[in-house]
Amino acid sequence: MMDTVIDHLNEASIESGIGESVLQAQGLNIWFAQESGESRHVVKDVSFDLRAGQCIAIVGESGSGKSVTARALVGLAGQGATVAADRLALEGETLLDRPEAWWGSVRGRKIGFILQDALVSLDPLRPVGKEIEEALWLHKWGTRKTRLQKVRQTLWDVGVPEPDLLVKQRPGELSGGLRQRALIASAIALHPDIVIADEPTTALDVTVQAQVLSVLKEMLGRGTSVILISHDLAVVSQLADIILVMQGGAIVEAGPRGEVLGRPRHPYTQQLIDAVPSEHTKGTRLSPHGGAVAQTLFRAERADLADSPVPLLDARGIVKSFPGPGGLRRTVVKDVSFTLARGETLGIVGESGSGKSTLARIALSLERPDSGEVRFLGRPWSSASIADQRAIRRRISVVYQDPLSSFDPRWRVSRILSDAICLQEVMPRGQVEDRAVHLLEAVGLSAAHLEQWPLRMSGGQRQRVAIARAIATHPEVVVLDEAVSALDVSIQAQILDLLSDLQVQLQISYLFISHDLGVIHHMSDRVLVMQNGRAVEQGTADDVFRNPQHAYTQQLLASLPRLEYANLRKAAAWS
């Protein structure tokens, strides 16, 4: 099996006419020592052959071993890790059992490493210029003066418009795009032959993501070899020559990009591709069927629901500002209006800082707008007294991105749910428990989860508990604030399917907030696009995405990496 994979890789390299081998792994295995004394086998028999100027992508979900593999390539697999391989070589020299001092001269000079979000991957206390210079200083490159020059040059190369200004700024003062470019600059300042990028665009807005991808593309064009680690197939499809799909520590499929994405042979690869939400997946299931679910109504059949005369939520001219640095007030929401009808999903899309989360807090009446008003079923909501708001509160609930931070860590699932159930009505203990079990079953969990701690649950299970809590009070509106953004793509698919089912069963309206255009298009009936606090475009999802009117929406859509192969494949399947 492995031999055929290697053959495939070699064929692919020869086909693409790419140069000699720079980094080779054969039968790479990694174990982690555990507290119990046993060891956990996290990477199993991984092999690849990276050629000069080539991009190999490793795709997989969290826990698949892809990041550990990448770190092992620079000798930083982590504390308690045992790395073994038949062969692990950089330009013919083995990487196994090297002393720290040797690694010090390889890291940064021969292999550059880019981590995800630079907000946490750059030292927040130091100016980024220092951080980049450090990479040069560590390898005794040049004098202080020439180093500073080199830093500016590198920043310029990665597309920073004002390197002189940037070198003096700290990561916290920079936008996501500049920050990520500074991080890339620190990794490639010495022009390493190989760059390993571990989720380089995760948590970035789509326009920033597009900028980072183009920097990586340029590096490939200059002959640098890239190993790209990502869970995002769309990003991978932009850059990779070869794709390795990892599951549970092993490579389950490997081959040239076109083959893996266009004609996936392994069911897991297929599942990953199907799970990506986009305009083409609208109204269909993203995850393979599992368990009993309600019949899926398509949106057309629900059109009658949207016709009720009074909207559930009616926001008019919302303005909200906060005190900013220097005593100035920053207006984060500027004159935004929207309505939400019964059973409808309104998607709010925008980049970080566009004011979408503040708008969500106002819709939940957790924040009072400076001017404008939100009405609930025609009644005052944002302007109501605290007592009056309390009566409405249980009819609007919320699910956040990270449920862990919205759960009391000392509460078990049973208490989290019964607390929410009792908000609506007081009932006998046994009945509360019945209802909690019922809620868990509704979100695809079971009574067995009642006595679990959220901390011990997986991300997907936690989000299911958060959804169960949100629907415990029979709400009419659920605000989903980046509710699937932290999840792996196949888990995300399951949660999106669950949300669609619940919407049909319970006739809930969703205010669906996300920076992910694919997710928004998949889920929303109507879409509101926000930029710098303004609603720049509003309309039905298909209209906005297929025929964007505003320049910003057009820019967003143009920046979106698309999974073309999957679309082609789907189209082929239909014909």
Place this chain on the structure above:
Amino acid sequence: MTSPLSLVGEASEATGLRPSFAARLRPVLIRLAAAIFVLWGAVTVTFIALSVLPGDRATIILNITSGQAIARTPAELTPINRAYGFDQPMVEQYARYIGGLLHGDFGTSYELQRPVAKIIGEQIGPTFTLAISALVLAWIFAVPWTLLTAGQGRRLGSFGSAAETITAGLPHYWVGILLLIVFAITLGWFPVIGGTSFMNTVLPTITLALPLAGFLGQSIRGEFDRTMREPFVLSARTRGMSAAGVRARHVLRHALIPAITLSGWAIGSLLSGAVLVETVFARPGLGSVLVSAVSDKDFPLVSGIVILNAFLYVVINLVVDLIYRLVDPRLRGTA
């Protein structure tokens, strides 16, 4: 064509983080106002305590100066009450007290019959030297200790942490007596009889510094371990930095932040700790003055020392705030 000036304006707006001079001055003024408020509070509380404590003040003064402890007749007390202004309304006494303080007049010691400001002035030097050198020494102990033992595996960390917990719990008087017995009496390296020379200062400084070093070490270690898990540590390693380099150049700076906060608080505990240590080592200083002033009910002297402590506390916390901003540039421009 844009003028250079407007270009600068645009650049700074783009980064959004160059607050105006007035905006930067604001937090300083707020802090200053807060400091003055704290001082006023300390003065007022001391004054009230002085006025309402049991015991007629005129009687106390007569008894202290005469060395007797007997009840006095009104005829004896009247001139004293008049001389010290005790016969006037509270509000007026308060106003006169505040007015005196503003002019640097802390009153006159009942017992020594000399101005309080002068007595404190003579004694503050040794105490201040002791407190500050103890603080510095505690840092000198704590930083290398955590740098060597934190974030390098569980066993070394537990050992370092246990040592800190034990040190932090040591009582001053016990450490002082132990050091005195071992190094002064048995080994004879240091003088037994108190004084203010360098050799006389070593043991008291260590006595004060040890428990504080334990506290500082604990707070540095917690932050150190947390910072070691930050992604930027990994990213520095991938640039080719050694493990030791990352610890010293990146992690340590983060780890020091809570210890700096703690140092402001520590000054208060050092000054009160100094009272004990000065007594143990028979060392001159505010400590011994305070102890005798309290037992003799020499109120002006006690209140003078209390106000001075409050003042030092406020000043040192202002300095700590400043250092804080140097170490953590993210705080600049916030209130």
